[in-house]
Amino acid sequence: MPELPEITAIADYVAEKAVGTQVRRVDVAALSVLKTYAPGPHDLVGATVTGTERIGKYFVLWTRKPDGARIALVTHLSRAGWLRWSDKLSPTPLKPGGKSPIALRVHVGPEGEGFDLTEAGTQKRLAVWIVGDPDEIEMVSTLGPDALAVTRDEFAAILAGSRAQLKTVLRDQRTLAGVGNAYSDEILHAAKLSPFATAKSLDADQVDTLYAAMRAELQDAVERSVGQHVATLKAEKRSGMKVHGRTGSPCPVCGDTVREVSFHDRSFQYCATCQTGGKVLADRRMSKLLK
Incomplete structure (x- = not known):
């Protein structure tokens, strides 16, 4: 399971690659991964990536809509999940319900850049929320102090x-x-x-x-x-x-x-x-x- 150091590194890497780009498409291959439905994946399309953040073991991708509204994609990779970056994602839409480990794909940038959220194994625990504020997620709002911030x-x-x-x-x-x-x-x-x-x-x-x-x-x-x-x-x-x-x-x-x-x-x-x-x-x- 990715923990504090790995999520910190993932957030840093994605920020370097994606900040300033625009979300062009979000493909969902496993509906079970989505824990919220309004806003939904379509609400991210057209938003500009403004930053990333680590909250505990959660990865947060921050975006801003053209009307100024902020919207965050929050991910918990759980035991067998991972984020896989590509400088050239396939333009072919993901097939829902297939055998691929890819659960969700986010296309950003003009050259096909973006990332996949993947999960290996049979225990599907990877989770994605699309929210205006991560504190809307009960498991985030009830986290204890961060291990590197606690005195x-x-x-x-x-x-x-x-x-x-x-x-x-x-x-x-x-x-x-x-x-x-x-x-x-x-x-x-x-x-x-x-x-x-x-x-x-x-x-x-x-x-x-x-x-x-x-x-x-x-x-x-x-x-x-x-x-x-x-x-x-x-x-x-x-x-x-x-x-x-x-x-x-x-x-x-x-x-x-x-x-x-x-x-x-x-x-x-x-x-x-x-x-x-x-x-x-x-x-x-x-x-x-x-x-």
């Missing part, structure tokens, strides 16, 4: 007020926006904290360490991602991971084997030596959780 004191207050496990707190978008499964693994590894430690149990030094690790991991990922072509962002994300997605590999810090805990629809990785004092956390598929 240390605000972060400490969030932790102190939560009985949830650290892994859950970092991933909960209504608590803290922008971090998902992958970067929460990396942040907790860098902070040398167990994914299952209770948020409110951290002392002041551990809060400082976790806050610093969160900022460092995200800022480093943003710096590595911004400026790249969107087609290379997935590989860049994978290459920067120390534990996430590296089950069975040696931890780059201590050399211990990176381990995994799996749930019914996801998994995460950690290093027992670095994070849990050597204790191996039980896989929930096999036994009860060891705390």
Whole structure:
């Protein structure tokens, strides 16, 4: 799933390519992707792209109509969605209901430039809203503070007020926006904290360490991602991971084997030596959780 660094890079890339161009056509291949119907895709046609924005893990394309009205295309790429830019899109209209992974196509510019919103797999969770204000979207309006904007004191207050496990707190978008499964693994590894430690149990030094690790991991990922072509962002994300997605590999810090805990629809990785004092956390598929 694209998280804060990748969405930041996508927004930066699309802004560089599209700002100042005019939306010429919007093709919808999967009606299920649209979560709003008024305004609709046709309302974007003729609007000028004025900018892009990242809100949590949401990508926002801002446009302005000839009458001055602002209209935004807001996208949540979810687990298997992606944005694919092309300097020359095919002029052939998309076929609704086909087997193509393309869900929606936006044509901008005079030379056929634009982007596709795609989704792989069978679980269709990619979502698109067309609105005057992103806050009209309930899931956007209820986001917690951004992970790179929250202050240390605000972060400490969030932790102190939560009985949830650290892994859950970092991933909960209504608590803290922008971090998902992958970067929460990396942040907790860098902070040398167990994914299952209770948020409110951290002392002041551990809060400082976790806050610093969160900022460092995200800022480093943003710096590595911004400026790249969107087609290379997935590989860049994978290459920067120390534990996430590296089950069975040696931890780059201590050399211990990176381990995994799996749930019914996801998994995460950690290093027992670095994070849990050597204790191996039980896989929930096999036994009860060891705390």
